[in-house]
Amino acid sequence: MEALNAFSVSLQAVWNDSGFSAFTVGNGIMIVVGLVLLYMAFVKEFEPLLLGPIAFGCILANFPNTGFFGEEMNVMKAINYGITYEIFPPLIFLGIGAMTDFSPLLARPSTLLLGAAAQIGVFVALGGAMLVGFNVHEAAAIGIIGGADGPTSIYLSTKLAPHLLGAIAVAAYSYMSLVPMIQPPIMKLMTTQAEREIVMKDLRKVTKFELIVFPIVATIFISLLLPPIAALLGCLMLGNLFRESGVTDRLSDTAQNALINIVTIFLGTGTGMTMNAESFLRADTLLIIGLGLVAFMGGTAGGLIFGKIMCRLTGGAINPLIGSAGVSAVPMAARVSQLVGMKSKPGNYLLMHAMGPNVAGVIGTAVAAGTMLAMLK
Amino acid sequence: MEHSPVTTNPLIIMMINMTVVFIVLVVLMYLIKLIHFIDPTKEPEVKEASEEEEPLVAVKSATASAPEPAPVVEEGIKPEVIAAITAAIAAYGFAGQVKAVHIINHEGTPWRAAAKFNNNLQRK
Numbered sequence: 001m002e003a004l005n006a007f008s009v010s011l012q013a014v015w016n017d018s019g020f021s022a023f024t025v026g027n028g029i030m031i032v033v034g035l036v037l038l039y040m041a042f043v044k045e046f047e048p049l050l051l052g053p054i055a056f057g058c059i060l061a062n063f064p065n066t067g068f069f070g071e072e073m074n075v076m077k078a079i080n081y082g083i084t085y086e087i088f089p090p091l092i093f094l095g096i097g098a099m100t101d102f103s104p105l106l107a108r109p110s111t112l113l114l115g116a117a118a119q120i121g122v123f124v125a126l127g128g129a130m131l132v133g134f135n136v137h138e139a140a141a142i143g144i145i146g147g148a149d150g151p152t153s154i155y156l157s158t159k160l161a162p163h164l165l166g167a168i169a170v171a172a173y174s175y176m177s178l179v180p181m182i183q184p185p186i187m188k189l190m191t192t193q194a195e196r197e198i199v200m201k202d203l204r205k206v207t208k209f210e211l212i213v214f215p216i217v218a219t220i221f222i223s224l225l226l227p228p229i230a231a232l233l234g235c236l237m238l239g240n241l242f243r244e245s246g247v248t249d250r251l252s253d254t255a256q257n258a259l260i261n262i263v264t265i266f267l268g269t270g271t272g273m274t275m276n277a278e279s280f281l282r283a284d285t286l287l288i289i290g291l292g293l294v295a296f297m298g299g300t301a302g303g304l305i306f307g308k309i310m311c312r313l314t315g316g317a318i319n320p321l322i323g324s325a326g327v328s329a330v331p332m333a334a335r336v337s338q339l340v341g342m343k344s345k346p347g348n349y350l351l352m353h354a355m356g357p358n359v360a361g362v363i364g365t366a367v368a369a370g371t372m373l374a375m376l377k
Numbered sequence: 378m379e380h381s382p383v384t385t386n387p388l389i390i391m392m393i394n395m396t397v398v399f400i401v402l403v404v405l406m407y408l409i410k411l412i413h414f415i416d417p418t419k420e421p422e423v424k425e426a427s428e429e430e431e432p433l434v435a436v437k438s439a440t441a442s443a444p445e446p447a448p449v450v451e452e453g454i455k456p457e458v459i460a461a462i463t464a465a466i467a468a469y470g471f472a473g474q475v476k477a478v479h480i481i482n483h484e485g486t487p488w489r490a491a492a493k494f495n496n497n498l499q500r501k
Binding site: 104109112113115116119124127130131135136139207213214217218221222225226342349350352363367368372375 | 383384385387388390391393394395397398399401402403404405406407408409410412413417418419488489491492
């Protein structure tokens with residue numbers, strides 16, 4: 001009889017400690033959301049490198065009684081620190097810098113203006129978010145989705161609206177993966193056939209001197225002007241220096257492979273871990289996803305409009321299609337410019353020309369984030 | 378240290394931010410031009426073009442004075458070789474996928490090659 005009692009008490013204790021005893025309908029819904037995101041990542045291949053860990057983190061975050069965010073230190077808590085203390089986004093930028101070729105931008109610096117114009121989506125969404133009731137900090141964090149830059153979106157929302165991080169990250173990465181579907185209709189709608197057929201002149205050769213001096217000068221200038229983004233821009237340019245110096249191949253290789261892969265796993269999982277039922281299952285999440293789409297479309301349109309202006313001013317030397325690459329989804333947005341241009345005129349290679357505004361978009365989004373931090377924080 | 382926002386008017390925030398973004402990137406544009414201007418390693422562009430033209434004229438005049446018949450060289454790959462390659466690919470089980478065989482032009486910049494590669498990926 002005593003043994004039976006002990007067995008019963010033990011069973012009760014196991015049940016009370018299990019996740020089932022505290023499992024809610026919200027947890028169930030969020031696990032389903034996580035599974036849908038996993039399907040999109042691994043079956044549909046929508047940004048699988050980031051959406052995969054985010055989806056799995058979302059599933060993990062909705063198991064009750066795991067103690068992930070309790071008093072004791074554990075691996076999930078440590079990963080969360082990497083996001084809370086803004087460690088991962090700059091490290092991702094280090095890898096992006098090591099993978100980025102700035103020569104199309106240096107060969108045609110005027111494309112920086114396209115990167116600036118595409119940021120209009122950020123500010124349109126910011127205004128829209130405030131109109132539907134978000135406060136100015138939340139609106140700024142939502143608006144940055146329009147920059148199509150995942151690490152910067154996470155960086156800004158951690159600083160301005162940490163409670164919206166999960167929704168903003170999911171919206172940003174979802175739209176980045178949907179660039180080939182969202183952008184082409186806008187591009188075709190806003191340009192004429194004649195404009196799309198413009199063949200651009202080959203770019204000049206960029207010297208090693210320019211490739212090495214540019215990241216140093218840009219870091220000094222931007223970090224002095226906008227200190228809140230010194231970590232982001234500094235890491236981007238340091239990674240690029242590793243690549244271009246020619247004497248740090250090992251560092252460049254680590255930054256663009258091992259390091260960025262490790263940090264991507266942590267950043268994705270940690271972001272997913274913020275998607276628990278209490279913070280994600282709200283009407284605000286749907287609004288954020290809707291506003292993110294407005295921001296993204298606005299950015300594409302802004303780049304195209306400025307591309308058309310540059311086309312007129314240069315007497316038809318610039319194909320306006322490269323303007324849409326001003327949103328910073330690198331290199332996806334540049335590839336879309338290339339594809340739409342190629343469909344309009346076979347043999348018209350726009351990829352190298354679109355990489356200029358694409359890289360400018362990365363800098364432009366970081367500058368927009370820095371400006372908002374300087375104004376609002 | 379945190380402080381209250383300078384303004385909460387969306388329109389003013391939008392205007393200020395867009396202006397700052399444009400100013401920063403315009404300054405960056407001029408910095409890039411400055412770097413190119415002071416670059417001690419850049420090749421002189423205008424001089425080179427004029428220097429290149431002269432020897433071409435000289436060669437032309439030399440060939441004009443003493444014309445020689447150009448050696449006959451058969452261009453491209455023989456149709457028989459292309460047919461053999463196509464048959465070999467088909468024999469490996471890709472018969473339904475081979476639609477056309479053509480010689481890829483490798484001229485141009487690495488970016489152009491990347492663009493071609495990107496297009497081929499999209500077709501797949």
